[in-house]
Amino acid sequence: MLDTLAHTLRRHPDRPAVLGTTRTGAVRTKVTCGELAHLADRYTAALHTRGVGFGATVGVAVRPGPRALAVMLAVHRLGARAAVLDPGAGPDVLRARLALAPPDVVLADATAQAVAGWARPLARRARLALPDLAELGPVLTVGPRLPGSAPALDADVRTVALPPWADGDGDAVIVFTSGTTSRPRAVVHTRSSLAAGMATVAELVQPEAGRPVLGGTFFVLLPSLASGAPVALPARSTRVLSRQLRRLSPQATYLTPPQLRRLLAEGARFNGRVWTGSAPASAQLLTRVKQAGADEAWGVYALTELFPAAAVEQAEKTAFTGAGDLVGAPLPGVAAKTDASGELLLSGPSARDRYLGEAPDPWVATGDQARVDGGRIVLEGRRKDMILRHAENIYPGLYEPALHIPEVELALLVGVPAGDGDERLVAVVQPGAGVDPAALRSALEGPLGRMGAARPDAVLLADIPLSGRSLKPDRAAAARLAARHLAERSRG
Structure with a gap:
């Protein structure tokens, strides 16, 4: 999928890639396909000249958007793996996590560096905290610098021959999930499992070239852009997001259930297909989204370890009268079963390879009590709950x-x-x-x-x-x- 995206960006350099929205809801192009490809090339060259190659670990603390996507393209091209740094985890947990995968270099935007430095008191109020990034490895700034920021990643890039695309499988991304300082947990996706997950998303959503998609997550950005559909990042303000929906008329929208509830309270209107996940989505919520104009309203069941696993449309979910929460049939390639205790186990090409520091395991233990009813997954609750x-x-x-x-x-x-x-x-x-x-x-x-x-x-x-x-x-x-x-x- 990343290879396809890179070629798509170069074939249509003038096509909008990432769209922004003003407070009035006006749509503007943040970056074109050609600009995104050029940025990814600069980052690739800069990392390559610093010795980053196949198997290296790159810590990434960059807010979602064009620069973060360009970083991921660069890391992928070099065959390195990206370790996603979450400011919400706390410095002690983050240090323990990265002890399992010490980064060769840390890429951070000015905001992340401020959270780790001069803005730490303000950041604590928002429950954000990073250790001094220099503790984790050499730090380079992605995007605009502020006073005291580390050197820019691409400051010294001149005309540098880009390395060939890394071939073969290998670790692609490390995403830290649960765990403590004594036993941190990190999900490791390989290049092949990441590609399989993205392909499943593309097959499920089927974005059409030239029509905008609204969503800010990595697995929305990649398949949409690879299909030639520009992506608009959702506004933080509910009022502006409502205007954004009205101006864009996106073919597909991906928002979390809390975002949908706030939009519905605002009286927002939808169109096209709306997808939601990351938290439980009731049949009632999906029904309200369709009543507000959506052609289809889908709940997506996904885990960091395997995405997406299943999906269900409002009509099917509303028609379900059994006990529990119907999340749909496993998507193509996904196998589902329950163990003797009733815990849902999933497997498939898009499943994570392993947890960092542990042996590979083809089956993902979801932590969900469930049953497989007529080929469909019905959740019965979190085991820990x-x-x-x-x-x-x-x-x-x-x-x-x-x-x-x-x-x-x-x-x-x-x-x-x-x-x-x-x-x-x-x-x-x-x-x-x-x-x-x-x-x-x-x-x-x-x-x-x-x-x-x-x-x-x-x-x-x-x-x-x-x-x-x-x-x-x-x-x-x-x-x-x-x-x-x-x-x-x-x-x-």
């Missing part, structure tokens, strides 16, 4: 979909310690905009009554806390919220 009440195991994912009635924005089932080794089960329900609390409680009686032994001990109407870059529902914070509610209720 299991709640033990009255000596009975309760998996929230089995029952939460039933709580997503039209009046509900989001719903979680969480456990609160009862002080005797048992747990109390609480439904934390976020009402939709303008919904009357009394009417909502009445509407919930039906779904709650059908939950049988899993009926919650209490229902709390409140905004559900979100966390992480994808703004996933934060179960731990929701459980703390529920615990405070129960304590206040017992005192009252």
